[in-house]
Amino acid sequence: GAVVSQHPSRVICKSGTSVKIECRSLDFQATTMFWYRQFPKQSLMLMATSNEGSKATYEQGVEKDKFLINHASLTLSTLTVTSAHPEDSSFYICSANGQISYEQYFGPGTRLTVT
Amino acid sequence: QKEVEQNSGPLSVPEGAIASLNCTYSDRVSQSFFWYRQYSGKSPELIMSIYSNGDKEDGRFTAQLNKASQYVSLLIRDSQPSDSATYLCAVKGAGGTSYGKLTFGQGTILTVHP
Numbered sequence: 001g002a003v004v005s006q007h008p009s010r011v012i013c014k015s016g017t018s019v020k021i022e023c024r025s026l027d028f029q030a031t032t033m034f035w036y037r038q039f040p041k042q043s044l045m046l047m048a049t050s051n052e053g054s055k056a057t058y059e060q061g062v063e064k065d066k067f068l069i070n071h072a073s074l075t076l077s078t079l080t081v082t083s084a085h086p087e088d089s090s091f092y093i094c095s096a097n098g099q100i101s102y103e104q105y106f107g108p109g110t111r112l113t114v115t
Numbered sequence: 116q117k118e119v120e121q122n123s124g125p126l127s128v129p130e131g132a133i134a135s136l137n138c139t140y141s142d143r144v145s146q147s148f149f150w151y152r153q154y155s156g157k158s159p160e161l162i163m164s165i166y167s168n169g170d171k172e173d174g175r176f177t178a179q180l181n182k183a184s185q186y187v188s189l190l191i192r193d194s195q196p197s198d199s200a201t202y203l204c205a206v207k208g209a210g211g212t213s214y215g216k217l218t219f220g221q222g223t224i225l226t227v228h229p
Contacts, residue, residue, distance in 0.1 A: 034216070042221070043203065043221045043222050046216055046217070049215075049216065093158045102207065103161060104205075104207075
């Protein structure tokens, strides 16, 4: 399978600050990456689709000005949570399609805690 | 709204038994189906993909797909305590705004007891 990394794995920030999460495809090029959020005891919810060289596509109900996504290269997508609030505390996971483009592989996730 | 339904469990089986996990989906045009395993506090790991009606076997895992019934299942033979996890069924959208996106079920918690 394809290898996807995320950094940081865990972050604690104060309310009102911004946090950037990086997602990298390590052994392949990913023209499309996905960002998910998972709250405790719930399933994954797709937040947005990140396309290299173009604007991200956000799912209904996800604020694009709050969750800034940049996909500047074929191996890197970033998610910035701006003006974070405690309700943004969650497990953020990115994924990318592998070489077999219909299989999606997940990064290890970033646990965000906003105090 | 495209939906994927799973029995949330928990499903408890003894070590060595067969665990059977089920999933139904609402989008008739979907063509790609996946099973992910998620350990507590970790991200999902792809364990099986299936695209054609019938069975697909990989080691102790067998995925079964019936598009007419909109049903996909996962069988785990010779279950081990290390198989204890949440199993997520995912369906890839085949058209419209869902194209290429995965929709996940709520997951089934599996516990394999020694």
